[in-house]
Amino acid sequence: MVPTAYLKKLFSTATMVSLSMALIAGCSTPPASSPPEGSAPSTTTSTETPAATADLQPKKGGTITIGIANEPDQLDIHKTGMAVANQIAGNLGASLVTQDPDTLEFKPYLAESWQVSEDGKTWTFKIRTDVKFHDGTAMTAKSIAETYQRALNPETAAKVAGSNLSEVESVEASDDTTLVLHLKQPFAPLLQFLSDPGWLQPLSMQAIEQAGDKYARQPVGVGPWKFEKWENGQSISFTRNEEFAWADPIFKNQGAPYADRLVYRFIAENQTLLAALDSGSIDIARGVVAKDVAKYRDNPQFEVKEMLRNGLGLFVMLNTRKPVFQDVEVRQALNKAINKEAIMKAVIQGEGVVSYGPLPPSLFGYDESVKDYGLTYQVDEAKALLEKAGYTKNAQGLYEKDGKPLKLDLLTQTGTWAQASQLIQAMLKDIGVEVNIVTLEWGALVDTATKGSFDMTLMGYTLNDPDVLYLFLHSSQADSGLNFSYVKDEKMDELLVKGRTTVDSAARKDVYKEVQKYVVEQAWWVPIYTEKQFNVVRKPVEGVGIHPLRGLMYHDSWVNQ
Amino acid sequence: MKQYILQRLASGLIVLLGISIFSFALIHLIPGDPIRIMLGENATAEQVHALREQLGLNQPLVTQYFQYLANVLQGDLGTSFKTGRPVLSEILERFPATVKLAASGMFLAICIGITMGVLAARFKDTFIDFSAMSIATLGVSVPSFWLGILLIMLFTVKLGWLPIAGGTGFRDLILPAVTLGVLASTVISRLTRAGMVEVLSFDYIRTARAKGLGEGAVLFIHAFRNAMIPVVTIIGLQIASLLGGTVIIERVFDWPGLGSLAISSIASRDFPLVQGIILFIGVIFVLVNMLVDIVYSLIDPRIEVGQTKEGTS
Numbered sequence: 001m002v003p004t005a006y007l008k009k010l011f012s013t014a015t016m017v018s019l020s021m022a023l024i025a026g027c028s029t030p031p032a033s034s035p036p037e038g039s040a041p042s043t044t045t046s047t048e049t050p051a052a053t054a055d056l057q058p059k060k061g062g063t064i065t066i067g068i069a070n071e072p073d074q075l076d077i078h079k080t081g082m083a084v085a086n087q088i089a090g091n092l093g094a095s096l097v098t099q100d101p102d103t104l105e106f107k108p109y110l111a112e113s114w115q116v117s118e119d120g121k122t123w124t125f126k127i128r129t130d131v132k133f134h135d136g137t138a139m140t141a142k143s144i145a146e147t148y149q150r151a152l153n154p155e156t157a158a159k160v161a162g163s164n165l166s167e168v169e170s171v172e173a174s175d176d177t178t179l180v181l182h183l184k185q186p187f188a189p190l191l192q193f194l195s196d197p198g199w200l201q202p203l204s205m206q207a208i209e210q211a212g213d214k215y216a217r218q219p220v221g222v223g224p225w226k227f228e229k230w231e232n233g234q235s236i237s238f239t240r241n242e243e244f245a246w247a248d249p250i251f252k253n254q255g256a257p258y259a260d261r262l263v264y265r266f267i268a269e270n271q272t273l274l275a276a277l278d279s280g281s282i283d284i285a286r287g288v289v290a291k292d293v294a295k296y297r298d299n300p301q302f303e304v305k306e307m308l309r310n311g312l313g314l315f316v317m318l319n320t321r322k323p324v325f326q327d328v329e330v331r332q333a334l335n336k337a338i339n340k341e342a343i344m345k346a347v348i349q350g351e352g353v354v355s356y357g358p359l360p361p362s363l364f365g366y367d368e369s370v371k372d373y374g375l376t377y378q379v380d381e382a383k384a385l386l387e388k389a390g391y392t393k394n395a396q397g398l399y400e401k402d403g404k405p406l407k408l409d410l411l412t413q414t415g416t417w418a419q420a421s422q423l424i425q426a427m428l429k430d431i432g433v434e435v436n437i438v439t440l441e442w443g444a445l446v447d448t449a450t451k452g453s454f455d456m457t458l459m460g461y462t463l464n465d466p467d468v469l470y471l472f473l474h475s476s477q478a479d480s481g482l483n484f485s486y487v488k489d490e491k492m493d494e495l496l497v498k499g500r501t502t503v504d505s506a507a508r509k510d511v512y513k514e515v516q517k518y519v520v521e522q523a524w525w526v527p528i529y530t531e532k533q534f535n536v537v538r539k540p541v542e543g544v545g546i547h548p549l550r551g552l553m554y555h556d557s558w559v560n561q
Numbered sequence: 562m563k564q565y566i567l568q569r570l571a572s573g574l575i576v577l578l579g580i581s582i583f584s585f586a587l588i589h590l591i592p593g594d595p596i597r598i599m600l601g602e603n604a605t606a607e608q609v610h611a612l613r614e615q616l617g618l619n620q621p622l623v624t625q626y627f628q629y630l631a632n633v634l635q636g637d638l639g640t641s642f643k644t645g646r647p648v649l650s651e652i653l654e655r656f657p658a659t660v661k662l663a664a665s666g667m668f669l670a671i672c673i674g675i676t677m678g679v680l681a682a683r684f685k686d687t688f689i690d691f692s693a694m695s696i697a698t699l700g701v702s703v704p705s706f707w708l709g710i711l712l713i714m715l716f717t718v719k720l721g722w723l724p725i726a727g728g729t730g731f732r733d734l735i736l737p738a739v740t741l742g743v744l745a746s747t748v749i750s751r752l753t754r755a756g757m758v759e760v761l762s763f764d765y766i767r768t769a770r771a772k773g774l775g776e777g778a779v780l781f782i783h784a785f786r787n788a789m790i791p792v793v794t795i796i797g798l799q800i801a802s803l804l805g806g807t808v809i810i811e812r813v814f815d816w817p818g819l820g821s822l823a824i825s826s827i828a829s830r831d832f833p834l835v836q837g838i839i840l841f842i843g844v845i846f847v848l849v850n851m852l853v854d855i856v857y858s859l860i861d862p863r864i865e866v867g868q869t870k871e872g873t874s
Contacts, residue, residue, distance in 0.1 A: 233817030276726040
């Protein structure tokens with residue numbers, strides 16, 4: 001699971017800041033945060049080295065500096081909930097299994113092989129023996145068991161790591177090479193989560209004990225990069241792990257990294273980030289927005305790495321606590337009254353895909369036929385639906401029922417969402433529905449949405465498994481979770497549980513096909529778009545890869561100096 | 562003098578108490594729940610409840626405030642919600658960068674501002690005066706982020722002379738310090754000019770010139786010192802506000818000072834850190850203002866500290 005960090009504009013455009021709630025995303029195209037998580041295989045820039053540099057041999061040495069907007073709270077991966085912490089800590093770690101960037105198939109990595117029991121509840125992993133932590137201790141099945149036990153221990157209060165393992169009842173290591181996970185029920189997203197080198201990487205218990213409270217700022221892992229230092233408010237740097245000989249099989253480079261150092265530099269201001277890239281102060285700018293990307297595309301000095309976000313970038317949640325939205329015809333009418341294409345063009349310069357269902361093309365389970373049955377922009381049909389639901393136009397041209405005009409509040413925040421909300425307001429006004437825009441700062445928006453005191457709210461999410469819909473649409477998540485639409489639907493619940501417990505890939509795909517169709521029919525949401533996310537790499541850095549679900553990969557990267 | 566300082570300290574404490582109440586109320590009243598921000602949206606209701614209790618956020622606001630005040634009086638500003646580190650060490654870690662930037666910015670501002678102000682007054686109503694005051698007007702009107710971005714575009718991107726977002730070394734310091742200095746100099750030059758123009762029209766200046774003193778001596782020994790009182794006041798205020806961290810400039814230049822810390826802590830609803838920063842800035846204001854009053858008496862012996870009302874009004 002790779003929840004995103006999100007940000008929003010605080011003081012107009014001058015100050016973009018990030019928060020660390022897992023999963024939901026504030027601003028859809030912030031010049032910051034965590035774009036590298038998400039993409040459709042179809043739209044992903046090739047992971048191959050570009051043809052022009054294909055015959056260049058990687059050289060050792062140099063520093064690769066990455067500019068990123070957010071600074072993590074800490075790097076104890078169990079205790080943080082920030083997506084940026086996961087991205088950065090991923091360099092320190094390695095995963096049990098890996099996922100092929102082209103086929104998205106799971107392959108062995110730290111686990112040489114694995115078996116799933118017939119009931120889907122016992123997972124046995126055979127762990128390789130040649131891996132060492134940065135502190136010199138050997139990594140065994142026992143270290144991984146202890147790591148997961150720590151994540152599951154309520155005292156650790158592990159955020160994302162804990163929730164990724166939430167279906168795991170117990171973990172044991174019968175010997176140094178055998179790791180067994182006992183599950184409460186079959187859990188399909190587990191391999192996906194175990195393929196992430198960030199959240200579920202093995203940790204050295206010895207290092208954690210020795211460092212005590214300081215561990216959060218001097219983490220130890222088994223990955224290609226060793227923690228060097230953290231300059232508060234400025235940067236986190238890593239040095240090459242010289243002993244690293246257990247690279248992820250998806251990389252060409254099977255040894256230690258080429259560059260001497262890898263540095264993350266925190267640059268909160270978008271203009272400054274771009275100036276730093278232009279002047280060569282940084283080599284890679286993360287989270288460049290669509291409007292800035294064009295000039296880098298035409299410049300041979302730069303390489304743009306783009307991918308589709310791993311989740312819906314923008315959708316409207318309709319609050320079914322409100323009587324008006326208990327009527328499916330009204331919900332469908334709003335879906336037909338909003339011109340998604342126009343919003344996407346205006347707000348993100350068309351750099352994305354229009355969404356008709358709850359899943360983007362970049363996620364497992366997305367079914368293309370949604371383009372055929374999805375609710376499209378049809379003003380006449382929208383009006384007809386409202387009339388069918390008993391609404392009539394009043395003297396001011398607004399629809400009303402029982403003497404009450406159709407007036408709705410829409411929660412939004414500043415930035416691209418504000419533009420989108422104005423367009424929605426105008427489009428709904430066209431059919432005779434009045435929208436009052438309520439602009440809130442991100443934390444306040446989530447607060448208000450959680451309490452349920454709204455009619456409609458804009459929302460976005462990032463997660464690399466369709467099980468995200470469980471969090472957004474299952475009835476158990478209605479009162480304190482992310483089910484802001486307050487959907488309590490038996491059929492939906494049943495489908496979502498089936499989705500997370502069906503381990504067979506083909507069968508699971510069918511489940512989500514059905515989920516997608518049902519969500520479109522019920523129209524609890526108005527999906528709008530999923531945007532592309534951009535990273536810009538500057539020469540002389542070569543060989544930066546991109547994984548559709550993990551984002552930028554640096555293990556084949558080198559400095560051509 | 563001693564009694565005066567004690568008096569000022571006492572009134573400073575009252576001001577700080579006010580600041581602490583105000584900042585506490587403000588940060589708790591703006592919407593957004595730090596617990597939810599900290600735990601993430603996957604958190605269960607039990608986790609939220611447990612953490613709220615652990616951090617004492619379930620107590621009535623007044624109780625929370627007095628608890629906070631008691632801790633502050635013992636020198637404990639609390640721990641940051643986000644990083645779990647002591648607030649005071651978070652602040653002190655960032656403060657040197659802010660001092661460095663503020664000091665160099667002020668140094669430039671004083672050099673530029675006083676030179677321009679004195680020249681404009683000496684050559685009143687000439688082209689020099691007109692140019693200096695036009696620049697000052699322009700400087701007041703230009704937003705700091707705009708000037709900052711302009712300088713970055715020119716010196717970093719186009720010319721490649723100076724780095725950006727590279728740390729807090731000397732070369733990194735130049736651009737933000739110049740931006741700060743140029744902007745802060747405008748008020749100083751206007752006030753210096755106004756003061757000098759007034760003083761230069763006094764009889765004793767005519768006397769000084771009549772007795773054959775050189776123009777330099779007239780300007781700097783006789784006139785300058787007497788024109789300085791309002792300038793010192795404004796410099797004092799500027800120093801105090803710069804030491805609180807120049808939010809915009811620190812952000813534009815990616816300068817890791819108190820200003821950028823303040824922004825990020827507001828965003829994450831890191832209550833203890835925001836309160837700590839506000840209180841810290843309050844202390845600086847009180848201290849700097851007191852120093853300014855003491856400096857008055859050194860510049861103008863007629864002013865006795867303790868009677869500043871008559872002296873400076």
